[in-house]
């Protein structure tokens with residue numbers, strides 16, 4: 001397993017990297033070179049052969065570039081942005097979203113096509129242009145059959161946090177090269193940076209070869225990285241941490257940006273099912289003023305988190321000299337405030353509306369800065385989201401939809417006796433375990449159990465779940481493997497990865513939420529969870545509104561086309577109509 005985790009590429013040193021990243025320890029580099037062989041099937045024969053050459057010999061010569069290859073490509077991933085947030089507030093957007101909508105290529109029918117729309121899979125899908133069935137990040141956490149342990153998508157005890165404490169992190173479980181990896185193959189010297197408050201968002205967009213991936217330690221209010229990328233926090237990140245910017249933002253009270261009338265398109269501010277019933281209305285106290293442990297509790301669930309993230313991105317531009325020469329650079333920016341706020345308040349809350357209005361303004365200022373640095377034709381910006389979200393079921397029910405909050409314990413109660421009976425019928429005397437994740441069931445059956453007997457036990461548990469009135473369907477791994485074509489089977493098949501995905505995929509009903517009270521979430525392949533914005537803007541982009549069905553896997557190949565990346569073996573296809 002360990003070999004499988006350490007498989008990044010050797011860094012290709014660019015001309016501008018003289019003061020940059022320290023080399024990794026020689027031992028690690030040697031092991032990474034072995035890792036190159038694993039990539040061959042992904043890069044195709046010609047590129048793969050050249051790639052092996054880079055282990056011992058000279059780097060690849062630059063690939064032919066698009067005639068308008070941008071000096072910098074900025075990809076903004078908004079965490080939790082169902083597409084209706086773009087549509088509902090269209091007339092209120094005056095900043096960055098306004099520019100993207102008016103001057104960009106707007107894909108109005110974009111969606112994630114995989115079945116488990118968590119943060120990890122969403123970011124990995126955007127970054128690799130492949131589905132979870134290829135990149136392996138099936139959800140945020142999964143039961144690893146090889147180790148028997150619950151595994152975090154960006155977890156890696158072998159690569160400690162740099163600049164903070166806690167469990168190590170790396171992209172070691174990402175099984176496909178990210179766009180940044182392709183970029184560095186095609187353009188030696190390209191800089192690739194990812195910044196997001198969430199570690200998995202930064203790491204899974206940065207990929208294996210990035211010059212840096214930085215995320216926010218909400219316990220200390222400081223930005224950190226992993227030893228996978230660097231042995232020390234770079235000076236510019238340390239300086240940003242010492243600047244007091246986070247502390248100053250944490251002292252800001254959160255009041256609505258606009259007057260009351262602007263929020264009439266969202267529901268009333270007061271709702272008992274918001275935020276676990278606490279602090280449900282404006283104004284919200286400054287995070288630093290709240291009682292609690294750790295650094296400024298609740299800071300991440302304010303719009304100030306996005307401002308802080310964009311400020312760090314500005315610092316990255318200066319320190320890493322992004323766009324400083326003709327070699328194209330890539331910057332991923334994950335904006336996570338909307339997710340923390342959205343889980344707590346729901347997508348029809350005034351809090352989420354206000355967060356979107358503020359994101360629009362902050363993004364507008366950021367794009368103006370890019371204009372100043374690079375000229376409006378000198379960069380390309382793309383914006384999408386890792387997933388949507390289901391409205392608070394209590395609100396949806398009151399609005400007349402057949403929506404329910406489904407208690408996870410009631411589902412677990414169905415599993416246990418069915419599992420015991422089915423196991424006993426197969427002569428199993430040792431205890432067997434089932435764990436109901438929100439999106440499926442993981443069984444721990446004895447290794448001695450024959451495959452057909454294990455199949456019967458799994459089928460019995462799946463049948464028991466289907467007896468629940470709010471379960472629309474279950475799809476077992478065996479059914480998906482056999483090619484069943486029931487509704488959403490394709491989506492679940494795209495979230496299927498051997499050894500990581502559930503034994504039984506669970507499909508609730510549209511608008512339902514399998515979760516405890518006081519929050520909402522994104523757990524299903526229904527439109528509310530998978531339809532997201534997809535916009536591009538910049539010198540090489542043809543503006544317009546495009547209404548055909550497209551997928552989030554199409555973003556990476558589109559950017560690859562702009563960046564002169566010859567072949568990424570993507571699941572998606574370039575959005576040609578958006579390119580000049």
Ligand SMILES: [Zn+2]
Pocket residue numbers: 079080118119120122339386387
């Ligand atoms: Zn997310």
